Amino acid sequence: MAGLELLSDQGYRVDGRRAGELRKIQARMGVFAQADGSAYIEQGNTKALAVVYGPHEIRGSRARALPDRALVNCQYSSATFSTGERKRRPHGDRKSCEMGLQLRQTFEAAILTQLHPRSQIDIYVLQADGGTYAACVNAATLAVLDAGIPMRDFVCACSAGFVDGTALADLSHVEEAAGGPQLALALLPASGQIALLEMDARLHEDHLERVLEAAAQAARDVHTLLDRVVRQHVREASILLGD
Amino acid sequence: MASVTLSEAEKVYIVHGVQEDLRVDGRGCEDYRCVEVETDVVSNTSGSARVKLGHTDILVGVKAEMGTPKLEKPNEGYLEFFVDCSASATPEFEGRGGDDLGTEIANTLYRIFNNKSSVDLKTLCISPREHCWVLYVDVLLLECGGNLFDAISIAVKAALFNTRVRVLEDEEGSKDIELSDDPYDCIRLSVENVPCIVTLCKIGYRHVVDATLQEEACSLASLLVSVTSKGVVTCMRKVGKGSLDPESIFEMMETGKRVGKVLHASLQSVVHKEESLGPKRQKVGFLG
Numbered sequence: 148m149a150g151l152e153l154l155s156d157q158g159y160r161v162d163g164r165r166a167g168e169l170r171k172i173q174a175r176m177g178v179f180a181q182a183d184g185s186a187y188i189e190q191g192n193t194k195a196l197a198v199v200y201g202p203h204e205i206r207g208s209r210a211r212a213l214p215d216r217a218l219v220n221c222q223y224s225s226a227t228f229s230t231g232e233r234k235r236r237p238h239g240d241r242k243s244c245e246m247g248l249q250l251r252q253t254f255e256a257a258i259l260t261q262l263h264p265r266s267q268i269d270i271y272v273l274q275a276d277g278g279t280y281a282a283c284v285n286a287a288t289l290a291v292l293d294a295g296i297p298m299r300d301f302v303c304a305c306s307a308g309f310v311d312g313t314a315l316a317d318l319s320h321v322e323e324a325a326g327g328p329q330l331a332l333a334l335l336p337a338s339g340q341i342a343l344l345e346m347d348a349r350l351h352e353d354h355l356e357r358v359l360e361a362a363a364q365a366a367r368d369v370h371t372l373l374d375r376v377v378r379q380h381v382r383e384a385s386i387l388l389g390d
Numbered sequence: 391m392a393s394v395t396l397s398e399a400e401k402v403y404i405v406h407g408v409q410e411d412l413r414v415d416g417r418g419c420e421d422y423r424c425v426e427v428e429t430d431v432v433s434n435t436s437g438s439a440r441v442k443l444g445h446t447d448i449l450v451g452v453k454a455e456m457g458t459p460k461l462e463k464p465n466e467g468y469l470e471f472f473v474d475c476s477a478s479a480t481p482e483f484e485g486r487g488g489d490d491l492g493t494e495i496a497n498t499l500y501r502i503f504n505n506k507s508s509v510d511l512k513t514l515c516i517s518p519r520e521h522c523w524v525l526y527v528d529v530l531l532l533e534c535g536g537n538l539f540d541a542i543s544i545a546v547k548a549a550l551f552n553t554r555v556r557v558l559e560d561e562e563g564s565k566d567i568e569l570s571d572d573p574y575d576c577i578r579l580s581v582e583n584v585p586c587i588v589t590l591c592k593i594g595y596r597h598v599v600d601a602t603l604q605e606e607a608c609s610l611a612s613l614l615v616s617v618t619s620k621g622v623v624t625c626m627r628k629v630g631k632g633s634l635d636p637e638s639i640f641e642m643m644e645t646g647k648r649v650g651k652v653l654h655a656s657l658q659s660v661v662h663k664e665e666s667l668g669p670k671r672q673k674v675g676f677l678g
Contacts, residue, residue: 175677
């Protein structure tokens with residue numbers, strides 16, 4: 148769109164947020180009763196649903212079993228009606244496969260796989276409006292916690308971009324489509340360790356630190372929110388159990 | 391389909407209960423579980439609906455796109471169905487595992503809509519032989535708790551009721567098509583005659599409506615009956631590996647018609663009530 152300012156002179160973005168401000172996040176754990184763990188998260192207009200089954204025995208060929216740790220299996224699919232133009236195949240295309248591999252890499256770093264023979268994580272995105280990877284990781288973290296699978300730490304993710312000398316946190320679809328540099332970061336907040344870092348488009352290395360710091364701060368803010376959601380869920384569960 | 395393994399004792403328990411018109415959760419043979427319906431849950435579709443029937447969770451999105459009418463029906467638009475059995479329902483649906491079930495359900499949906507009266511397709515025509523609206527109805531199966539066909543048909547009906555297609559104006563003689571100026575100017579589909587599927591599972595000597603996964607494991611044969619709100623049967627199909635007596639088929643069909651009429655009446659009242667709350671109502675979605 149010609150003339151669309153991603154950052155106005157007063158420092159406001161297209162949707163009225165400030166540079167470091169996140170979109171509204173709402174989340175819920177335990178959405179489905181039959182799965183071992185499930186969670187739903189809404190970040191702005193992006194809605195992601197994550198479902199976890201496991202740890203259970205290896206399905207299919209036993210040769211894939213690892214003798215000392217669990218196998219983490221991720222599938223990413225997005226609903227055909229989620230994007231503006233209807234998508235023909237929900238999963239199996241290259242982008243979904245790549246996203247599945249990235250999610251797998253992220254969660255293998257966080258889950259204590261030595262304790263279990265096998266886990267499987269399936270992640271589903273319902274509607275996309277930018278920040279898909281971040282919403283998926285956040286939803287998956289909550290789902291893995293809901294399933295009771297032990298993790299080293301929360302995994303909180305956020306995207307970041309760089310416009311007019313300012314680092315923007317939590318990009319929406321409009322900002323992603325504008326074609327500037329984008330960084331996706333998955334962080335383990337307590338230790339500050341990075342589980343996954345991905346950057347697209349060109350960015351001068353002098354600016355990298357600022358963008359990385361913006362993304363890390365946003366991920367820590369997400370962690371505060373997710374922590375609150377988990378505590379609320381546990382409180383509700385213990386009330387129902389009558390403790 | 392997702393299945394549970396039951397022991398012989400559990401199966402006998404269920405079968406004996408059904409003979410006495412008392413199912414495991416206390417329902418009678420013709421009672422549905424509590425159904426939750428919500429429309430307009432996905433914002434960038436023309437219409438959407440979410441249905442929760444016990445543990446079965448379905449999400450339907452309808453997207454309207456412009457296309458060319460089919461050669462044999464130049465004055466009508468058409469519907470395309472696609473069913474995605476997502477891996478979140480059961481790990482067996484990962485990759486291509488859910489394709490078989492998805493195709494079976496999509497073919498059933500095509501069959502029940504394959505008659506002149508279900509949906510008035512002439513309202514979807516823009517200009518004959520050149521442009522028409524194609525409604526892509528995408529069904530997403532999120533959780534499988536038994537009785538998929540019923541839940542999916544209820545969700546499809548609710549989503550079609552919620553569908554709003556923008557009105558186009560085309561000037562006479564010119565090929566240009568423009569959107570009308572008013573953004574709220576829409577075509578709504580009439581869903582009076584859209585059928586719903588009622589699945590009747592034969593357990594022992596009796597049949598039950600709305601079977602759970604455990605009850606489906608005890609039943610050898612089922613009958614799918616597609617019924618409109620007036621009690622007209624548009625399609626009927628027997629599924630399952632067992633065989634059915636001709637008399638049972640007639641009995642099951644009568645039950646299906648009776649139950650279907652009640653189902654339609656409740657669904658109509660609920661979606662109308664939801665619509666009367668207006669666009670400012672609180673949308674719950676998965677957060678509630």
